Amino acid sequence: MSQLFRMTPESYKRLVKDAQSDPERFWLRESERLEWSASPSRAADKGAGWFEDGRLNASVNCIDRHLHTRGDQAAIIWQGEDEDNVVTLTYRDLYDRVCSLANVLRDHGVRKGDRVAIHLPAVADGVVAMLACARIGALHIVLFGGFSAEAIADRLADSGAVAVITANVGRRGAKRIPFKTTMDAAIKLRGAASAVRHVFVVSVTEDKVPLQEGRDALLAPLMDEAPSDSPPELMKSADPLFLLYTSGSTGKPKGIVHSTGGYLTWASFTHELIFDHKPGDVFWCTADIGWITGHTYVAYGPLANGSTLLMFEGMPSHPAPGRWWDVIRKHRVTTFYTSPTAIRALMAEGDEIPARYDLSSLRVLGSVGEPINHEAWTWFHDVIGGGRCPVVDTWWQTETGGAMISLVPGAVAPRPASATLPLPGVNLLLLDEKGQKLDGSAEGILCIDGSWPGRALTIWNDDALFRKTYLDPYPGHYFTGDGARRDEDGYFWITGRVDDVINVSGHRIGSAEIEDALSEIHDISESAAVGIPHDIKGQGLIVYVVPHAGLSEAQIVSVREQAVKVISARIGRYAVPEQIYVVSDLPKTRSGKNVRRLMRKIACGDKEGFGDLSTLANPGIVEELITAVAAACG
Ligand code: PRX
Numbered sequence: 001m002s003q004l005f006r007m008t009p010e011s012y013k014r015l016v017k018d019a020q021s022d023p024e025r026f027w028l029r030e031s032e033r034l035e036w037s038a039s040p041s042r043a044a045d046k047g048a049g050w051f052e053d054g055r056l057n058a059s060v061n062c063i064d065r066h067l068h069t070r071g072d073q074a075a076i077i078w079q080g081e082d083e084d085n086v087v088t089l090t091y092r093d094l095y096d097r098v099c100s101l102a103n104v105l106r107d108h109g110v111r112k113g114d115r116v117a118i119h120l121p122a123v124a125d126g127v128v129a130m131l132a133c134a135r136i137g138a139l140h141i142v143l144f145g146g147f148s149a150e151a152i153a154d155r156l157a158d159s160g161a162v163a164v165i166t167a168n169v170g171r172r173g174a175k176r177i178p179f180k181t182t183m184d185a186a187i188k189l190r191g192a193a194s195a196v197r198h199v200f201v202v203s204v205t206e207d208k209v210p211l212q213e214g215r216d217a218l219l220a221p222l223m224d225e226a227p228s229d230s231p232p233e234l235m236k237s238a239d240p241l242f243l244l245y246t247s248g249s250t251g252k253p254k255g256i257v258h259s260t261g262g263y264l265t266w267a268s269f270t271h272e273l274i275f276d277h278k279p280g281d282v283f284w285c286t287a288d289i290g291w292i293t294g295h296t297y298v299a300y301g302p303l304a305n306g307s308t309l310l311m312f313e314g315m316p317s318h319p320a321p322g323r324w325w326d327v328i329r330k331h332r333v334t335t336f337y338t339s340p341t342a343i344r345a346l347m348a349e350g351d352e353i354p355a356r357y358d359l360s361s362l363r364v365l366g367s368v369g370e371p372i373n374h375e376a377w378t379w380f381h382d383v384i385g386g387g388r389c390p391v392v393d394t395w396w397q398t399e400t401g402g403a404m405i406s407l408v409p410g411a412v413a414p415r416p417a418s419a420t421l422p423l424p425g426v427n428l429l430l431l432d433e434k435g436q437k438l439d440g441s442a443e444g445i446l447c448i449d450g451s452w453p454g455r456a457l458t459i460w461n462d463d464a465l466f467r468k469t470y471l472d473p474y475p476g477h478y479f480t481g482d483g484a485r486r487d488e489d490g491y492f493w494i495t496g497r498v499d500d501v502i503n504v505s506g507h508r509i510g511s512a513e514i515e516d517a518l519s520e521i522h523d524i525s526e527s528a529a530v531g532i533p534h535d536i537k538g539q540g541l542i543v544y545v546v547p548h549a550g551l552s553e554a555q556i557v558s559v560r561e562q563a564v565k566v567i568s569a570r571i572g573r574y575a576v577p578e579q580i581y582v583v584s585d586l587p588k589t590r591s592g593k594n595v596r597r598l599m600r601k602i603a604c605g606d607k608e609g610f611g612d613l614s615t616l617a618n619p620g621i622v623e624e625l626i627t628a629v630a631a632a633c634g
Helices: 009-021 023-031 058-062 064-070 091-107 125-136 149-159 179-193 219-225 261-274 292-304 323-331 340-347 374-384 463-471 511-518 553-570 596-603 621-632
Strands: 074-079 086-090 115-119 139-142 163-167 170-172 175-177 198-202 216-218 240-246 254-259 282-285 308-312 335-338 364-368 391-394 427-431 442-449 477-486 492-497 501-504 507-510 524-534 538-547 579-582
Touching: 009 023, 023 261, 058 064, 058 125, 058 261, 058 292, 064 091, 074 091, 074 323, 086 091, 091 125, 091 219, 115 125, 115 149, 115 179, 125 139, 125 163, 125 240, 125 292, 139 149, 149 179, 149 240, 149 254, 149 553, 163 179, 179 198, 198 219, 216 219, 240 292, 254 261, 261 292, 282 292, 282 323, 292 308, 308 323, 340 374, 364 374, 374 391, 427 477, 442 492, 463 477, 492 501, 501 524, 501 538, 507 511, 511 524, 511 538, 511 553, 524 553, 524 596, 538 553, 538 596, 553 579, 579 621, 596 621
Parallel strands: 074 308, 115 139, 115 163, 139 240, 163 198, 198 216, 282 308, 282 335, 335 364, 364 391, 538 579
Antiparallel strands: 074 086, 170 175, 240 254, 427 442, 442 477, 477 492, 501 507, 524 538
16 A cells, blocks of 8 residues: 555655754755755754745745746646636746736835735635745735634734735625625725735626725736736745734734745645645645645645645535535545535535545545544545545644644554644654653643744744743743643644634634624623534634623623624624623632633533532632523523
8 A cells, every 4th residue: 555655654764763863954955845046054943044044936936946847737727616617727827927916016016025915715816916925025914715804904904014915706606705895994994004005906706896096906907917027036045925814812813924945845845745745636725825724735835846736716515515526526636635624514414425426536635724533534534535545634733834743645554533643853742731741642732842944933023922922831842732642652632722722613713812802892891702612613612791780681682792793893704603601700710810611611511510619709600601501502
């Protein structure tokens, strides 16, 4: 079996050993997978980032260097929601588009180091826009399609974006998603303080949208007129390639900054290794480009490795169940990478749906974003992969740049629902609460020893917060925020977040972010957001709100509606809770700290087994919470 894959248990062991024994030499050798204008002479991050003296451009690595070998090969196959709507961009087409857009941006005064926000539905223009920014050394900030205007406004303000690339609308079945209108509202929220000077609009449909004179322009005519050659900006390895906002335990999302050389080396290295990349592969990662998975495994990893990537505009089961499987059949997809939430939802439709489609092109299946349960893993492996495709459960984070724990096809034996082993060069540690290292089979806090090329550089505008969040909690190690169990063979099983981050369908939501939004409601004195297990989404978001004393019955009823409204407006509809419990107080310690553990257990429907409640300042409140949950669950 193992000879089918590029790695064998022996070559993998050698890789692990090489990385262990001489990391400097190992990573310098791995950096050779990229094309550098000036090759690095040093690998390890000694304070000035990875591959410090190397010079390169990410778009050259994803496009130009492939032109002479695979200029006519499809770089992107884009399948529209309409069956007949297919666009194929060869590497040469991609070059033309990226250069044209790079020229448009330059013509409008966008320069190296400037920030450009990208807010687009699932169209190929998203990847083109990312690479065009990379070409001119501008940092892209891709914004998730589901963000509200306020969420966009916060990110535009924090990043100081000078230009925006958006769409007239997005398509979702018969529905139209108002991208341009949302962007207009976002820019307006900051008024004169907004740094956005230009809004470029991709026409996804024929729908007309208002254009503000002097600021807005349709992108297609500008690109048609622009030359399709554009000299790449030469970047230092540690120059930032992009910012990507993610949620943590503070109310404010953080702009994670990734480097050019280190990040791209990591994207290429991990994409090749974990997906067993081979020429001729058709690689489909279903992530939205607004998340890190969409950066590393829709755009940078596959393109750096000269793969063909598939992008699909539509939803898994629209217009009918089986649509994704039909896309795999039609385009002979070899590698399919998606989330446990999607796998569970598709599993619920029944085995007879995928059985109707020829899925024999598949070679490798992947899962990311949240722990995958045994049943979903097995279904994916047996029903979708026909028992012959390895399932790579890849554990990583926005901050790690690319996968850190994953099965390597052909080399690592699977264990259902385990992300298996750390990749070569990744040194994981399990610590107890006091920061003591745990050996052998153990469960604890997952940390990473030392650095790796894909590690984020910093948090935009807040290096102190980067240190405080990731480096200070366990000095000398990078703190992941996750808990994990390691079995006697060194296999890792992620147990979930140990901080106040909730992972709903693989979307990271900070409880503080929700509570911050809710604090805008005058009738509420306090709130708490917790995550509880959810059959499909992995975790469901539950909110407890405490209205001010003395409100009328009608005011109390309206608190729920206000909460939904304010979360949709501040964050986006994807963050609207499953349940909102209106209660008169929250369980607190004597020092006034909310006891989330208890709130989580009660929200799960537990009625007892809470341990010693005498340490609470207000033990009587527990009964009220239990009653509220029981009433809602009928
Ligand atoms: O809790 C882990 C979970 O997702 C978090 C990272 O979220 P984000 O930065 O949005 O990146 C998601 C895509 C890489 C992690 O801290 N997570 C991610 N992958 C897995 C996972 N949990 C378990 N198993 C995974 N494979």
